Amino acid sequence: MITASTATIGFIGLGVMGKSMVKNLMDAGYSLNVYTRTKSKAEELLEIGANWHDDPASLAKASNVIITMVGYPADVEKVYFGDNGILKNAKKNTYVIDMTTSKPSLAIEIYEAAKKEGLAALDAPVSGGDIGAKNGTLAIMAGGDKNAYDEIAPIFRVLGERIHLLGPAGAGQHTKMANQIAIATNMIGVCESIIYAKKAGLNAEEVLATISSGAAASFSLSNLGKRMLEQDYEPGFYVKHFIKDMEIALESAHTIGMPAPGLELSLKLYKELADMGEADSGTQALIKLLAHEAELTL
Structure with a gap:
């Protein structure tokens, strides 16, 4: 050993x-x-x-x-x-x-x-x-x-x-693709949840603390949601690398004959985010794009 x-x-x-x-x-x-x-x-x-x-x-x-x-x-x-x-x-x-x-x-x-x-x-x-x-x-x-x-x-x-x-060989990478697919749509949900709380006039910090302990709990919600509220977009994981991962996952999904509409949507949104100049930001910067579309000032 x-x-x-x-x-x-x-x-x-x-x-x-x-x-x-x-x-x-x-x-x-x-x-x-x-x-x-x-x-x-x-x-x-x-x-x-x-x-x-x-x-x-x-x-x-x-x-x-x-x-x-x-x-x-x-x-x-x-x-x-x-x-x-x-x-x-x-x-x-x-x-x-x-x-x-x-x-x-x-x-x-x-x-x-x-x-x-x-x-x-x-x-x-x-x-x-x-x-x-x-x-x-x-x-x-x-x-x-x-x-x-x-x-x-x-x-x-x-x-x-x-x-x-x-x-x-390859099983580790296939597992990581499953991981990234799960994260992809979860990130959209975290952003929309925070935007909804703000648009509804709630204290978003209190909402995040409350729902992070329930069925909605996830790493993205607890850790990246907090960074979103703090407007901290420093990269724990780059937008550009997440796009790369999702492209690999989508290619792999198609290879095994699997449709992946949620992954396709997330990839589309993150590419739009990168086009806004956020390729080197952390993945939590997705809230910038969705907040803009929701006409919300962060």
Whole structure:
């Protein structure tokens, strides 16, 4: 079983969530190699002992566990494949774990390519946003071989609380798609609920506190609803990344012959929000669009 005394972790991608995940791993005693496209994002981690690498190849050669948390499927492909990628440069028996929300089909492709190189691959996307990343309470949805999952389990337990192996390669990504589909329409409901409370002349803070403890309770209502009321649109999860996730989910839904009208509506609204210049805002910024349509001043 992989432990802090036997693992040197390479971590690629130091965005809103990745940086906190690296901090938690370092606090748990793991040695960390890091790489991200913009080195300045790594400075805080380098100051507390992380080791910088100039590219994925260098990081892969120096690590026996590699975690990726990048933006888009194209970014995943870039760091895994090619002469300078992880798969061609990692040592045999290395564990490679993609925690990006990406395509199930790409997860399977990485798994098969890794196996040919003598590597063990898991897809393990997460849910919980910046709060879950900071607190080490992420939900982790894994796909891949049970032996690899069992070996990596101690690392997952540092990063999250609700951790499950859902099936073979790709199962983690399919589970994340189910997660994003559930969130997509829930976000519309949270926005409409708050707007309704305000339009009805109620104290929206009191309404939120009341309904958050009942059948309407959800992470989005309790956490993002509060940010909406505070007009805090800083990204715990970017609008642009949520659009990417919903596009993957819709493509996957169509592939398995499933209509998804709620997902289609949410994707349409979030694209309109991005067109308003909010692509780099947090997903809670959706209330701006719906409040405008409801002729409500926030």
